[in-house]
Amino acid sequence: MTIKPLADRVLIKMEEAEETTKSGIILAGSAKEKPQVADVIAVGPGGMVDGKEVVMNVKVGDRVITSQYAGTNVKMDGEEYTIVRQSDILAVVE
Amino acid sequence: MTIKPLADRVLIKMEEAEETTKSGIILAGSAKEKPQVADVIAVGPGGMVDGKEVVMNVKVGDRVITSQYAGTNVKMDGEEYTIVRQSDILAVVE
Amino acid sequence: MTIKPLADRVLIKMEEAEETTKSGIILAGSAKEKPQVADVIAVGPGGMVDGKEVVMNVKVGDRVITSQYAGTNVKMDGEEYTIVRQSDILAVVE
Amino acid sequence: MTIKPLADRVLIKMEEAEETTKSGIILAGSAKEKPQVADVIAVGPGGMVDGKEVVMNVKVGDRVITSQYAGTNVKMDGEEYTIVRQSDILAVVE
């Protein structure tokens, strides 16, 4: 079973805080804020969104930093995912 | 009797929580939030909406995930439905 | 005497709750919410509205479902009507 | 002395409640709400308004229904008038 994002949406999986820390990135803020480093699982097709052409610049497998509080949480087969708009993704980590 | 959505609107039927759970998707959040996995029952024609060209990407029979709180509830022939805009649909589940 | 809607506006007459129920549609929500199934009485010409081209897709005689709280109420010759924008009409019932 | 509306503005004169009632139209709502049936006294030239082309569809002498609370009140030579945008006019009464 798979979730196929529509339009400019991207399915991401938040990294556990330990993974994020190990990789050298810590997102600033209080200890209670959930990490925002995530792995891209699926990418929508882009195209016309709100009457504007959107080209998708992230790809499956990218590690990304997202805006805090962005997106909708979904749990599938016991794993938790988030669906965000590409514009909520700030940067790619390499 | 049928409901034919106008413009970019989509008529969907929310799945019962049990169906959603059985299929492996659980929408995160408190137990009180209603499931957001739904079946597409009818799709509007798209076209010019607020002066912007909208192409409909979902089709009758799709299983979709929608934004929470989106849409207007309608009860027809004893069954409850919701009318949402296509942009309130986040992803298709396959 | 007639009311001729301007631009993208539509003159509708809300159905009594009994009619709505008899036809098999009940709009969900508390008992105090007024029915939203309505009959289209007159349709504006469309054209440029807020600088955007609007094509009218509903026609006189259509039964429609409207957004709750949409529009302005008018009483003419003892009958109550509502003037809504076409974009406040969600679907046509057939 | 005359008031010449600019752009998409329209100078209207609200009808007294008695006139409105006599003509068969009563605007719904509490008794305290002022009538919204009005006569068109002068019409602006239209043209580019907020960067959008506006064509004027009402003309001097039309009886119109306006949005409640729309416009600015002006008293000229002892008579009270209101200046509204054309988009605040919902319908023409014939």
Added chain:
Amino acid sequence: MTIKPLADRVLIKMEEAEETTKSGIILAGSAKEKPQVADVIAVGPGGMVDGKEVVMNVKVGDRVITSQYAGTNVKMDGEEYTIVRQSDILAVVE
């Protein structure tokens, strides 16, 4: 010394309440509201404003009616003026 308005701005001088009353126009509302009939003192060049082409339709010497509370007050050489956008001017009085 002169004030030259930029873009779509207009320098106006509010008339004293007595002048306004004498000319037959009284702006409705409580006695405490300041008059909104004003004389045009200087007019900006128009042109591109917020990416939209604006043509100036008022000219020096026009008597105009402005939206209440619009603009910024400036005192120059002992006289008080107001700088408004042309779109805040509702009508020209002739």
Added chain:
Amino acid sequence: MTIKPLADRVLIKMEEAEETTKSGIILAGSAKEKPQVADVIAVGPGGMVDGKEVVMNVKVGDRVITSQYAGTNVKMDGEEYTIVRQSDILAVVE
């Protein structure tokens, strides 16, 4: 060391209240409000700003009137400056 404004931004230096008063301009309002007459120190290049073409109409050396509270304050080499958007400048004083 110099500050070079980007896009449609303008670096200005607020005049002391005494200078402003001496030149015959007093900005209306309570005594506590800071003067808004300012000298233009540096001007951004204009160009595309928020997807709209902006042409810069003020130049270094202009005396201008700005919207109250507009801009960001910066202190450089002991002098205080403000960075505003050109659209926050209402008029040029000559």
Added chain:
Amino acid sequence: MTIKPLADRVLIKMEEAEETTKSGIILAGSAKEKPQVADVIAVGPGGMVDGKEVVMNVKVGDRVITSQYAGTNVKMDGEEYTIVRQSDILAVVE
């Protein structure tokens, strides 16, 4: 490991208050507000952002002044960075 900003985003590193003071720039405001002079570390590719073409005008190594409170903080390899939109950058310091 590097952070590659997407679209119109820019990765910056805020200067310590001492550096800022030494260079002659002090950002006005209360002592508790964090400095807003920053060094540009990485620049996104620009391109279509919200349906508008954005050209990047800052480059790696620029010293810039940013809007207060703009952006998202990220800590990487023990160093704290901020990701802002280019439009949040007010000026370049030379």
